[in-house]
Each structure stands twice: as C-alpha cells, then as structure tokens.
Amino acid sequence: AxxxxxxxxxxxxxxxxxxxxxxxxxxxxxxxxxxxxxxxxxxxxxxxxxxxxxxxxxxxxxxxxxxVDLAVVGVGITPNTGVVADTDIELGAGGAIATDKFGQTSRPDVYAAGDCATAHHTVTGEDTWMPLGLTANRGGRAIGSTVAGNPEPVGDIAGTAVVKAFDLECGRVGLIDDEAAREAGFEPVRKTITAESRSGYYPGGAETDVTLVADRETGRLLGGAIVGADRAAVRINTLATALNEEMGVAEVERLDLAYAPPFSPVWDPILVAAKVLRGSIQ
Ligand SMILES: Cc1cc2nc3c(=O)[nH]c(=O)nc-3n(C[C@H](O)[C@H](O)[C@H](O)COP(=O)(O)OP(=O)(O)OC[C@H]3O[C@@H](n4cnc5c(N)ncnc54)[C@H](O)[C@@H]3O)c2cc1C
CATH class of the missing domain: 3.50.50.60 (FAD/NAD(P)-binding domain)
Structure with a gap:
C-alpha cells in the first residue's frame, strides 16, 4: 500500500x-x-x-x-490476560490462559477462547499459543455449544497462515522449523521443489515452490510452506487437512488432487513435493 x-x-x-x-x-x-x-x-x-x-x-x-517521516512498528504481540490477573486461573503456553480441549480453564465455570487462550497443537500434541482468526471464531462457537449443554471440542491448531507480498502468495502450516520439530521429538527431513502452478502450455501459470517437512523415522508429515504468484496460498489447505489426519508423506503423495490445465498440472505441486520427499526418506 x-x-x-x-x-x-x-x-x-x-x-x-x-x-x-x-x-x-x-x-x-x-x-x-x-x-x-x-x-x-x-x-x-x-x-x-x-x-x-x-x-x-x-x-x-x-x-x-x-x-523517516513515518514508522509502522510490528514487533510481535502478547496475550492480554489482564481480565484474569487477580484470579487463580492458570496461565499456559506463551503466557495465555491455559485451556483444555473444550476451552475450559483451570476454574471449571470459566472458559476462554481466542488470542487470550492456549490451544492444542495438531502436530506436537502440546499446548501452544497461536493467535489467529479462525481459532478465535471456532473456539467461541464451540464454547457456546458446550456451556449450553452440547459439549463440542474447540479443535486443534496447526498454525495455518497465508500472506501476500505484492504479487507473491505465501502459506505455511505445521512444524517447518527444524529446531521446533526436534524439540517435539521428531527427526525432520525437508525438501523444497519448484513446479508449475498450471499445465505448462496453459497461460497464467507461475513457478510455485513447495517445502515439505516429515519425520525421518515414521514418514509422518510435520509441516509445509508454499510460495508462488498463481493462487499458491490456498494450496496450503491441502497440507492443513493432511496434518489433521496425521498423514504420512506417502499418503499425501497418493491424494486424489484435482487436475485440469487452468488450475493445476497433472501432478499438483504438493504431490510433486511429496514424491521427492518420500524418495529422500526411503
Ligand atoms: C492487523 C491484523 C490483521 C490480522 N490478520 C489476520 C489474518 O489475516 N488471519 C488470521 O487468522 N488472523 C489475523 N489476525 C488475528 C485475528 O484478528 C485475531 O486472532 C482475532 O481477532 C482474535 O479474536 P479474539 O476475539 O480473541 O480477540 P479480539 O478480536 O481482539 O477481540 C477481543 C475483544 O475483547 C475486548 N476486551 C478486551 N478486554 C476486555 C475487557 N476487560 N472487558 C470487555 N471486553 C474486553 C476488546 O476490546 C476486543 O473487542 C489479524 C490481527 C490484526 C491485528
């Protein structure tokens, strides 16, 4: 802008x-x-x-x-837990209000969701703090249902995020940092591939880079990232779904992803990345 x-x-x-x-x-x-x-x-x-x-x-x-004439400062955020500061409600990951899978805090009649609350990580299984919009909305709905008598889990979080830098679209999900993966007990292996976003002869395609990270021992997918100028970001949702199902790289490689020249090559860039990563794990 x-x-x-x-x-x-x-x-x-x-x-x-x-x-x-x-x-x-x-x-x-x-x-x-x-x-x-x-x-x-x-x-x-x-x-x-x-x-x-x-x-x-x-x-x-x-x-x-x-x-400079103007400075825009973005140096990170912290959870605003002031509302429970004078209570015995426990804090957890990142200093956020500790919650269980229903959003219940350490005080049974108090629930918390959104930027002030912890969430359960899809890949590590640990409590984490990732302030994102869907997590907040989903948590609020689930807690509403729970306190009305129909218990509903708030759902896990994989840190699925998308961002745009001029014409480049970027997406990330799960554990893509080697150190974080090792801390969670995995042995990360990663591959980055570059593939076309559409069939080569179809106009409008762009080079799309996909990075996949998996655990060497089990082959389980741990995370991924994607960047490209042609509708790259939303492709990350395929990986978010795969993480939720605890898929291995081989299962990702066998996914029946859509092909038609205006949208994708026969082998979607994510399938190409899974194929290459599986080759390096075996
Ligand atoms: C610039 C920006 C861009 C973002 N873009 C994205 C994005 O693209 N994708 C994404 O997933 N997330 C995005 N986020 C994050 C997302 O907006 C938040 O995760 C989400 O809004 C959190 O919802 P919430 O209800 O927990 O908190 P909030 O939306 O902050 O709402 C909390 C409300 O509580 C009120 N409040 C605070 N203290 C008290 C009190 N003591 N009593 C009564 N009310 C109180 C506040 O005034 C506020 O209205 C973005 C955030 C920002 C700031």
Missing part, C-alpha cells in the same frame, strides 16, 4: 530473513520480490531507536541512521 502511494519504503528485520514463520524457502522468494517492487530490505538489522522530539524524524540501527 505504501509503495503504491509512491513512498520510499525501508523494511527493517531483526532476524536473518523476512517472514520467519514461513521458513527460508519462502523468504528466499519474497525478499527479491520486495526489492524488485522498490522496498529496501534490511535483514539481520535490529532497530535501536525511534528518533525525534515532537515527531519521528529517523530510526537508528547498528551502524546507521535512516531519516
């Missing part, structure tokens, strides 16, 4: 890549896209201070100072 208005945009990122939750393979596509669109990307560059008296005039960072 800012580039569209002709502003000179600088993006400062503390970590080595943008979009860290989406993994390096996605960042490797997004960073050049941002640069090509006129954004100056400063990775591994923590901002030290916002400078100015009456209004912001510059930001300072290690070894530099960038004059």
């Amino acid at each position: 800012l580039r569209g208005r002709g502003l000179d945009v600088h993006l400062f990122q503390r970590s080595g890549h943008v979009l860290q939750p989406f993994g390096e393979a996605v960042a490797d596509r997004v960073e050049p896209e941002l640069t090509a669109q006129g954004v100056t990307v400063h990775t591994a560059t923590p901002v030290e201070a916002l400078c100015g008296d009456d209004r912001i005039e510059a930001i300072s960072y290690d070894g530099g100072r960038q004059p």
Whole structure:
C-alpha cells in the first residue's frame, strides 16, 4: 500500500530473513520480490531507536541512521490476560490462559477462547499459543455449544497462515522449523521443489515452490510452506487437512488432487513435493 502511494519504503528485520514463520524457502522468494517492487530490505538489522522530539524524524540501527517521516512498528504481540490477573486461573503456553480441549480453564465455570487462550497443537500434541482468526471464531462457537449443554471440542491448531507480498502468495502450516520439530521429538527431513502452478502450455501459470517437512523415522508429515504468484496460498489447505489426519508423506503423495490445465498440472505441486520427499526418506 505504501509503495503504491509512491513512498520510499525501508523494511527493517531483526532476524536473518523476512517472514520467519514461513521458513527460508519462502523468504528466499519474497525478499527479491520486495526489492524488485522498490522496498529496501534490511535483514539481520535490529532497530535501536525511534528518533525525534515532537515527531519521528529517523530510526537508528547498528551502524546507521535512516531519516523517516513515518514508522509502522510490528514487533510481535502478547496475550492480554489482564481480565484474569487477580484470579487463580492458570496461565499456559506463551503466557495465555491455559485451556483444555473444550476451552475450559483451570476454574471449571470459566472458559476462554481466542488470542487470550492456549490451544492444542495438531502436530506436537502440546499446548501452544497461536493467535489467529479462525481459532478465535471456532473456539467461541464451540464454547457456546458446550456451556449450553452440547459439549463440542474447540479443535486443534496447526498454525495455518497465508500472506501476500505484492504479487507473491505465501502459506505455511505445521512444524517447518527444524529446531521446533526436534524439540517435539521428531527427526525432520525437508525438501523444497519448484513446479508449475498450471499445465505448462496453459497461460497464467507461475513457478510455485513447495517445502515439505516429515519425520525421518515414521514418514509422518510435520509441516509445509508454499510460495508462488498463481493462487499458491490456498494450496496450503491441502497440507492443513493432511496434518489433521496425521498423514504420512506417502499418503499425501497418493491424494486424489484435482487436475485440469487452468488450475493445476497433472501432478499438483504438493504431490510433486511429496514424491521427492518420500524418495529422500526411503
Ligand atoms: C492487523 C491484523 C490483521 C490480522 N490478520 C489476520 C489474518 O489475516 N488471519 C488470521 O487468522 N488472523 C489475523 N489476525 C488475528 C485475528 O484478528 C485475531 O486472532 C482475532 O481477532 C482474535 O479474536 P479474539 O476475539 O480473541 O480477540 P479480539 O478480536 O481482539 O477481540 C477481543 C475483544 O475483547 C475486548 N476486551 C478486551 N478486554 C476486555 C475487557 N476487560 N472487558 C470487555 N471486553 C474486553 C476488546 O476490546 C476486543 O473487542 C489479524 C490481527 C490484526 C491485528
């Protein structure tokens, strides 16, 4: 939006890549896209201070100072649990209100859902805190049903997320970080492939990168990420469904995904990625 208005945009990122939750393979596509669109990307560059008296005039960072007229700050969020601060209701992952699979807190007549509450991770089976819109809506509905006498679980969360960087669409789900996968007791193996989004002869296709991560010992799919300019993001929902069913990579490879030239090649990019990953696990 800012580039569209002709502003000179600088993006400062503390970590080595943008979009860290989406993994390096996605960042490797997004960073050049941002640069090509006129954004100056400063990775591994923590901002030290916002400078100015009456209004912001510059930001300072290690070894530099960038004059600015406007700063948009996005440095993460924490759960707002103030409403239970003076109670004995227990907190859990990420400092959010600890809940069970029905959204019940440690006090039986109090339920919590959404950004203030923990959720159950689809892959690790552990409590986690991932503040996302569907989780909040789904939790609210389920709790309404439960307290009205029809117990309904709030559902697990796999961290399914999509984002757009100019014309590039990105998606991520599950465990795509090796360290997180090891912490959860898995031995992660990963593969990234590049495939066409449509049949090669059909106009409008684009290169789509799919990363899949699986457990070496069991072959279970742990997570995935996707990036591309042609309707790439929603393809992540296939992987979200596979994770929910605890599928192995071989099962993903055998999924009956739709093929017709305007929408997908015969082998959907996700099937190609599963085939390649399975080959490296065997
Ligand atoms: C800019 C932005 C973009 C986002 N985009 C996406 C997206 O694309 N996809 C996605 O999945 N998620 C997205 N999210 C996250 C998503 O919006 C949240 O996960 C979701 O709104 C959480 O719902 P909630 O009901 O838990 O909290 P909220 O929507 O924050 O609602 C909480 C409400 O409680 C009120 N409140 C707080 N304290 C009290 C109190 N003591 N008494 C009474 N009321 C109180 C607040 O005023 C607020 O109205 C985005 C968030 C932001 C900020």
